[in-house]
Amino acid sequence: xxxxxxxxxxxxxxxxxxxxxxxxxxxxxxxxxxxxxxxxxxxxxxxxxxxxxxxxxxxxxxxxxxxxxxxxxxxxxxxxxxxxxxxxxxxxxxxxxxxxxxxxxxxxxxxxxxxxxxxxxxxxxxxxxxxxxxxxxxxxxxxxxxxxxxxxxxxxxxxxxxxxxxxxxxxxxxxxxxxxxxxxxxxxxxxxxxxxxxxxxxxxxxxxxxxxxxxxxxxxxxxxxxxxxxxxxxxxxxxxxxxxxxxxxxxxxxxxxxxxxxxxxxxxxxxxxxxxxxxxxxxxxxxxxxxxxxxxxxxxxxxxxxxxxxxxxxxxxxxxxxxxxxxxxxxxxxxxxxxxxxxxxxxxxxxxxxxxxxxxxxxxxxxxxxxxxxxxxxxxxxxxxxxxxxxxxxxxxxxxxxxxxxxxxxxxxxxxxxxxxxxxxxxxxxxxxxxxxxxxxxxxxxxxxxxxxxxxxxxxxxxxxxxxxxxxxxxxxxxxxxxxxxxxxxxxxxxxxxxxxxxxxxxxxxxxxxxxxxxxxxxxxxxxxxxxxxxxxxxxxxxxxxxxxxxxxxxxxxxxxxxxxxxxxxxxxxxxxxxxxxxxxxxxxxxxxxxxxxxxxxxxxxxxxxxxxxxxxxxxxxxxxxxxxxxxxxxxxxxxxxxxxxxxxx
Amino acid sequence: xxxxxxxxxxxxxxxxxxxxxxxxxxxxxxxxxxxxxxxxxxxxxxxxxxxxxxxxxxxxxxxxxxxxxxxxxxxxxxxxxxxxxxxxxxxxxxxxxxxxxxxxxxxxxxxxxxxxxxxxxxxxxxxxxxxxxxxxxxxxxxxxxxxxxxxxxxxxxxxxxxxxxxxxxxxxxxxxxxxxxxxxxxxxxxxxxxxxxxxxxxxxxxxxxxxxx
Numbered sequence: 001x002x003x004x005x006x007x008x009x010x011x012x013x014x015x016x017x018x019x020x021x022x023x024x025x026x027x028x029x030x031x032x033x034x035x036x037x038x039x040x041x042x043x044x045x046x047x048x049x050x051x052x053x054x055x056x057x058x059x060x061x062x063x064x065x066x067x068x069x070x071x072x073x074x075x076x077x078x079x080x081x082x083x084x085x086x087x088x089x090x091x092x093x094x095x096x097x098x099x100x101x102x103x104x105x106x107x108x109x110x111x112x113x114x115x116x117x118x119x120x121x122x123x124x125x126x127x128x129x130x131x132x133x134x135x136x137x138x139x140x141x142x143x144x145x146x147x148x149x150x151x152x153x154x155x156x157x158x159x160x161x162x163x164x165x166x167x168x169x170x171x172x173x174x175x176x177x178x179x180x181x182x183x184x185x186x187x188x189x190x191x192x193x194x195x196x197x198x199x200x201x202x203x204x205x206x207x208x209x210x211x212x213x214x215x216x217x218x219x220x221x222x223x224x225x226x227x228x229x230x231x232x233x234x235x236x237x238x239x240x241x242x243x244x245x246x247x248x249x250x251x252x253x254x255x256x257x258x259x260x261x262x263x264x265x266x267x268x269x270x271x272x273x274x275x276x277x278x279x280x281x282x283x284x285x286x287x288x289x290x291x292x293x294x295x296x297x298x299x300x301x302x303x304x305x306x307x308x309x310x311x312x313x314x315x316x317x318x319x320x321x322x323x324x325x326x327x328x329x330x331x332x333x334x335x336x337x338x339x340x341x342x343x344x345x346x347x348x349x350x351x352x353x354x355x356x357x358x359x360x361x362x363x364x365x366x367x368x369x370x371x372x373x374x375x376x377x378x379x380x381x382x383x384x385x386x387x388x389x390x391x392x393x394x395x396x397x398x399x400x401x402x403x404x405x406x407x408x409x410x411x412x413x414x415x416x417x418x419x420x421x422x423x424x425x426x427x428x429x430x431x432x433x434x435x436x437x438x439x440x441x442x443x444x445x446x447x448x449x450x451x452x453x454x455x456x457x458x459x460x461x462x463x464x465x466x467x468x469x470x471x472x473x474x475x476x477x478x479x480x481x482x483x484x485x486x487x488x489x490x491x492x493x494x495x496x497x498x499x500x501x502x503x504x505x506x507x508x509x510x511x512x513x514x515x516x517x518x519x520x521x522x523x524x525x526x527x528x529x530x531x532x533x534x535x536x537x538x539x540x541x542x543x544x545x546x547x548x549x550x551x552x553x554x555x556x557x558x559x560x561x562x563x564x565x566x567x568x569x570x571x572x573x574x575x576x577x578x579x580x581x582x583x584x585x586x587x588x589x590x591x592x593x594x595x596x597x598x599x600x601x602x603x604x605x606x607x608x609x610x611x612x613x614x615x616x617x618x619x620x621x622x623x624x625x626x627x628x629x630x631x632x633x634x635x636x637x638x639x640x641x642x643x644x645x646x647x648x649x650x
Numbered sequence: 651x652x653x654x655x656x657x658x659x660x661x662x663x664x665x666x667x668x669x670x671x672x673x674x675x676x677x678x679x680x681x682x683x684x685x686x687x688x689x690x691x692x693x694x695x696x697x698x699x700x701x702x703x704x705x706x707x708x709x710x711x712x713x714x715x716x717x718x719x720x721x722x723x724x725x726x727x728x729x730x731x732x733x734x735x736x737x738x739x740x741x742x743x744x745x746x747x748x749x750x751x752x753x754x755x756x757x758x759x760x761x762x763x764x765x766x767x768x769x770x771x772x773x774x775x776x777x778x779x780x781x782x783x784x785x786x787x788x789x790x791x792x793x794x795x796x797x798x799x800x801x802x803x804x805x806x807x808x809x810x811x812x813x814x815x816x817x818x819x820x821x822x823x824x825x826x827x828x829x830x831x832x833x834x835x836x837x838x839x840x841x842x843x844x845x846x847x848x849x850x851x852x853x854x855x856x857x858x859x860x861x862x863x
Contacts, residue, residue, distance in 0.1 A: 433708060433735030437664045440735070440756030444670040447760035451677050466673065473666050518708055 065325045067091060068102040068133035068155070072142035075105050079310055080139050083164060086314025087137055087321070094322050102133060108142040121150035133158050135321045140164040144173060144181075159324040163317035167332065180324075182316035185334045186293045188222045188262070190306030192229060194339055194360070195258040195291045198303065198351045204257030205235045208246060208282060210264030210273070215239070218262040243267045243281060251285040259290045261297070276300055289349040295340050298363050303349060304341030309361065312336055409494070412619055416540060417490045419616045423546050424487050430514035435480050438473035445470050483511055486539065487546075494537050494623070498647050501532040501541070501579055505568050508545040512553075520561035521553055525568035532570055532579040533647040536624040541644070544620050544628075547613040548583040548640045555587030555638060573643045578626075584639040589632045598630055617642070656771050657701035659728065660684040661691050661717070663709045667756060671704060674760050675767070688717040696725040700778055702770035704763075707734040707745065718750065727777045729770035787851050790836050798835070801828040805841065806848035 069087060071080045084103065091099055104124060108117070132155040138144040144162040151160060162175065163182040170181050196202065207226070209219035219239050226235070238249055246264065253259060264278035276296050283290040283301025295307040316335040323330045339360035346353055346362075353362065370377055424431075449466045452458050486507070509523055516523045534541070549566060556564040565586045573580035590598060599618045621628045621642045628642035658675045660682060662668040668684050675682045681701075685691040688709060703725070705717065718730055729751035734742075745753055751773060752766045794802060797818075804814045811829070815822040838844050848854055 436735035436756045437667050440758075441664075441667040441670040443757065444667075444674050444760050444763070448670065448674045448677050451674075451760075455677075462673070462677075469666055469669060476666070514708075 064098050064100050065095070065135070066100040066102065066131055066133040067135045067137060067321055067325075068104065068128070068158075069137045070139060070143040070147055071103060071105045072108050072140040072146075073105065074107045074110070080164075082310035083139050083314040083317075086311040087139075087318040088314075090315050090318035091321065094318070100131070102128070102131070106143060106146060108146065112142075117146065117149075121146070121153050124150070125153040128154055132156075135159045135161065135324050137317055137321055138162045139317075141169060141173065144175070144179075148173070148176060148179065159321075159330075161317050161320040161324060161330070163313050163335070167334070170332075180320055180330045181332050182313060182320055183332060183334050184308040184313060185337070186308070187225075187306055187337060188218075188260070188293055189225050189229060190337065190339070191291050191293045191304075192226055192258070192260060194304055194306060194341070194357055195260065195289070196229075197357055198346070198355045199256065199258055199289065200355075202256050202258045203233055204254055204288075205230050205233045206250075206253050206257055206259045206288075207235065207237045208250070208259065208261045208264065209237070209239045210262075210266055210275075210278065211240055211268050211270075212263075212265035212272075215263050215265050222260075222262060240268050242269045243271060243273070243278060246278075246282050247285040250282045250290075251287050253286070253288050255288050257288040259286050259288050261290055261292045261302075263294075289345065289351065298340050298342050301345065302342060303345040303351065304339065304356070304360065306337050306339050308335045308337050309340065312338060409623075412616075412623065413491050413494070415612070415616055416543060416620065419547065419612060420488055420490075420539070420543055422613075423543065423550060424484065426550060427487075427511065427515050430518050431480065431484055431511075433518070434514040435477060438476040438480075441473045442470050442477075445473070483507065486542070487511060489539050491537060491539060495539070496535055497538050498533055498535050499538050501534050501570055501581060501644070502528040504538055504542045505545060505570060505581065508542050508549060509568065511542075511546065512549050516553060516566060519553055519556070519564065521556060521564040521566050523566045523568075528570050530572075532572075534579060534624075534644045535647040536644065540620045541624070544617040544642065545581065545583065547617045548642075551613060552583055552585035552587065552638070552640070555585050555589075557587075559587060575643075577646050578643040579646055580641055580643045582639055582641045584633060584637060586637040588638075589636060590630055590638050592632075595630055595632075599628065654699055655679070655681050656774065657681045657683055657697060657699050658767060659691060659695075659697075659701060659703040661688065661703065661709070662706040662733070663687060664706065667706075671763070674763065678764055678767075680767070688720075692717070692720055692724065695721065695728075697728075700771065700774045701728055702751075702767060702774055703728050703730045704767070705730050705732055707732050718745070727774060727781060729773045729777070731766050731770055784851055787836075787847050791847070791851060791853070793835055794832060798828050798832050801825060802832050802844070802848070803853065805829060805832070806845045806854065 069084050071077075071084055073080055075081065088101055091101060106120065111117075111120075134155075134157075136147055136151070136155060136158045138147045138160060141164065144165070147154070147160055147162075151158065160179045161181065162170070162179060163184075165173075165181075165183065166185060167181070167183040170183060175181070192205075205226075207219070207222055209215045209222070216239070219237060223237065238246065241249065243264070246267065250259060259282075261279050261282055263275040264273055264282070265275060266272045267278075275294070279290075279292055279294075279297050279302065280300040283297075286301070289303045290301055292302045292305045293307055294305065295309050297305060297307075312335050316333055320330050320333065339357045341356055341360050341362050343353065343362050343365035346356070356362065445466045449463055452462055452466075505525060509525060513523055545568075549568075552566050553564075556566075563586050567582075567584040569582045569584070571580050571582075572578075599614045618628050621644065624644055626642055626644040628640070630638060630640045633639050658680045660668055660671050660675070662671070662684070663686055665686075668686075672682045672684055681699075683694075683697075685694070691703070703721065709717075718732075721728070721730060731752040731754060732745050732750050733754050733756050735756050742753055751770055754763060754766055758766075791799065791802070800818060801814060804817065809817070811822050811825045815825045818825070833839065833844065836844060836847060838847065845854075
């Protein structure tokens with residue numbers, strides 16, 4: 001295992017480099033001022049020491065612990081912020097909020113002059129004179145250096161814990177023995193394992209390292225650490241090249257290879273790089289997936305690697321701080337590493353997220369629609385479901401309604417048929433009578449013919465006349481039967497036809513005339529002025545006329561036989577797109593107060609009536625878009641009228 | 651049957667049925683007169699010849715039963731056979747009550763129809779004989795003098811000679827003489843015969859003629 005102090009923080013602060021360079025030039029010119037600062041600092045330390053002892057003695061035993069977190073840069077640097085927030089979170093969580101946390105952003109990259117640093121130390125010493133921290137957490141190398149130098153001024157008795165660099169760096173910093181760190185270590189084998197998991201069929205391994213001392217040490221560590229693991233792979237170490245050569249070679253490696261980039265701080269030509277930048281250049285040109293042991297490579301072209309995360313650093317150093325507060329002995333720890341990966345790169349190279357080691361922190365994972373817009377998605381789904389339910393409900397309702405309508409229509413057809421049968425029954429006597437005329441004539445004619453033929457000198461001319469008459473009577477009988485059949489015709493469905501209403505009136509009169517004769521009723525219908533085409537079921541309209549006519553005939557039972565008159569009339573209605581049919585009688589008429597209710601079902605004045613004839617008539621007429629009503633004639637008797645829309649012709 | 655060929659009167663508004671019956675009757679050797687309506691036959695009757703009437707029960711205008719009662723007055727000697735397309739009970743009963751001689755459905759066979767016609771003609775003949783007889787009797791009664799017919803009216807009502815003489819304010823002997831003449835003129839030999847004649851001509855139904863002072 002190698003302990004490398006790669007620029008963990010440095011890479012994060014690349015954006016500050018320009019500012020740093022600028023402030024360094026200032027440093028030289030202002031260095032002399034540092035003496036004054038040192039003087040002031042010493043005063044501050046003395047004062048602070050006194051104040052601290054005072055406070056401590058006056059302090060309640062029960063007061064909350066105080067922890068100061070030192071941030072090396074300003075408040076905009078994500079790396080330290082994430083680490084600091086992670087530490088704060090852990091501290092608050094572990095103490096249940098009974099802790100006083102202080103933060104100081106030292107901005108040491110831009111203002112690193114000794115004089116300013118001393119001034120800052122003095123200011124902090126004064127600031128915390130009444131609130132000396134019990135533990136100071138220094139994030140990063142710069143903070144560590146600062147607090148080691150100024151610990152006595154700021155909080156003489158405080159425990160100091162540091163983090164954000166490797167134990168190697170810590171050695172170089174010469175940390176005092178009581179300063180304990182949570183160090184970040186790097187393990188290249190774990191990064192390789194991740195690559196091997198993602199690319200199980202890879203047969204090539206290319207390891208890249210720069211020319212700086214650090215880079216070379218990394219290469220050496222990698223060689224020894226990877227030796228056993230890569231025995232079956234063709235392993236190439238690319239080092240001692242210029243950045244352009246690195247880029248060129250990276251673009252030429254086979255796609256089934258694993259490209260492992262350690263650090264390139266400087267290349268063969270001595271050109272210096274921030275490793276993150278050199279990594280990005282190589283990764284951009286690479287023809288195979290690229291891996292690296294730093295979380296800062298993520299987002300710059302790395303598929304992934306095994307690295308220390310800022311959150312983990314924060315959590316680890318907070319752990320040390322908590323132990324210190326609790327008075328437990330503490331010692332250096334190394335921050336646990338985690339696998340990190342870039343979801344975009346995993347996808348770009350066609351690798352499977354499922355092949356990532358368990359617990360991998362997957363960054364840049366495109367949030368699914370659900371994750372980004374779950375509220376909206378729920379809303380939309382809920383809306384769609386609600387809408388679907390409404391649609392389904394409407395469809396069911398529609399089906400039920402149309403089923404009910406169909407049933408109602410079916411019932412109407414059945415009722416109409418019953419009505420037809422009843423009418424046929426009532427007219428059966430007159431129909432039988434009517435039929436008996438031609439049948440009787442046929443029989444007598446036939447028997448007469450027999451007699452004629454039996455005579456000595458048969459009159460063949462007479463026979464011929466007889467046969468002609470028989471044929472005519474047969475024809476007549478058939479017409480009567482056809483009429484009867486039309487009267488009884490059963491409808492399964494409404495049969496829409498276009499017909500002249502005059503024809504229906506005529507056929508109704510033909511059906512009724514025998515019965516009318518039998519009852520001594522004079523039937524009349526003036527010759528119509530024109531045709532009245534309507535669209536309806538002829539049998540139904542005929543039934544309406546028959547119902548009105550039989551009612552009218554029944555109404556004239558009590559009237560003197562010479563006064564019994566039944567009048568049918570067809571005419572253009574007032575609204576000229578309607579035709580009006582009237583059936584008038586000379587009967588008793590209808591009592592005024594009953595004019596409105598006579599069309600109600602079961603309303604009847606006849607001892608044997610069902611009270612359905614007029615109700616059915618109204619049902620039929622309304623089915624065909626018409627209207628039916630009744631009135632009394634001024635000179636006695638009732639008149640029933642109905643209108644039907646004229647069929648549009650042409 | 652009388653030597654005169656009888657006439658069958660056919661009243662039916664249905665032309666084809668009427669024609670068929672006409673043919674049947676003519677073929678069977680009858681004379682036929684047919685009428686399209688009740689009014690027509692009423693206008694043309696009575697006829698002096700024997701015969702019968704075939705009458706359709708259901709006709710527009712005056713119906714069969716009404717016509718029947720009118721015919722009973724104008725042509726009492728002609729029997730009426732009713733023909734109906736469909737003999738419902740109601741009209742059958744009414745026709746028979748009104749004195750229909752026969753009642754046939756139009757679907758009846760021509761044999762049945764001819765049978766009915768022949769029966770009717772027999773009845774017609776009988777009626778005519780009876781009618782002739784009554785006419786003869788009425789002629790005999792009409793031959794009586796006024797006094798004789800007064801006495802006759804009282805005799806047949808069972809009055810004794812003495813009572814009659816008292817009512818007519820005459821002598822018993824005079825009554826006896828009238829009585830003798832009456833018996834002579836009527837050609838009867840007993841009171842019973844005289845009563846029978848009076849009954850047949852309908853004399854008994856009328857009130858006796860009041861005596862004149």
